[in-house]
Amino acid sequence: MAKKVAVIMGSDSDWGTVKGAVKMLKSFDVETEVHVMSAHRTPAEASAFASGAREAGFGVIIAAAGKAAHLAGVLAAHTTLPVIGIPIKASTLDGLDALLSTVQMPKGIPVATVAIDGADNAALLAIQILALSDExxxxxxxxxxxxxxxxxxxxxxxxxxxxxxx
Missing domain, CATH: 1.20.5 (Single alpha-helices involved in coiled-coils or other helix-helix interfaces)
Structure with a gap:
């Protein structure tokens, strides 16, 4: 059975960037679920989703967030699935704050991180991960x-x- 990809964004304002990832995933016929969850405003929901993602049939989680951008790290802390972070350009720092918040993870909690607003590459990386077991x-x-x-x-x-x- 083919694995799904979860695309989680910290705010609906991230959709303008994130929809590129969803389009890319769908162009490869990868089943995709899209959610808005906040590392800061709905941490219990984010934790529960990540904790149950493998059992729900997901193979990869993509997490997009701007500013403090802790979403990918929170999700990665609660799963053994690969998590790909998309730093979103959402502040006066042109996304550098989100990039550093996403990429600078502590040992043992890896988050693969793409470029600022790099939604298409996040989707392609997820597809490459799934393709390891899908000819x-x-x-x-x-x-x-x-x-x-x-x-x-x-x-x-x-x-x-x-x-x-x-």
Whole structure:
């Protein structure tokens, strides 16, 4: 049975960034659940969700938060599933506060962290993790990478033509 991915955001204001991850996951036909949970305002719910995520069929949790950005760490503290943090640009520090809050985890509580507002890469990392035990996902990833490479080759050919015209 295919594993699901949970996409948890600390606030509904994060949706503008996070929906990119959901679109990416759905484009790979990965079952996805989306929730708003706060590390600070609903810590019991966040803890309960993470504690039961494996039994609920999840394989990866993606957590997006801005400012203090403790959500990914709180979720990671309550599960053995991989947790991927998306630091959200939500303050006057341009997301650097969220990046540092997400990436600087204590020993024993790892959180894989993508770039500030890096929702697409968070989804792709989740898909790569699931693809370790799902050949169909692995094949879709290989196809996507080949399409990206072909796009670069086409741009290279156009650039070569432009350079020749100079």
């Amino acid at each position: 169909a996902l692995s094949a879709k990833l290989l196809e996507m990478k080949e399409e990206m490479a072909e796009g670069v080759r086409e741009k290279d050919a156009k650039m070569q033509q432009e350079a020749e015209r100079l």
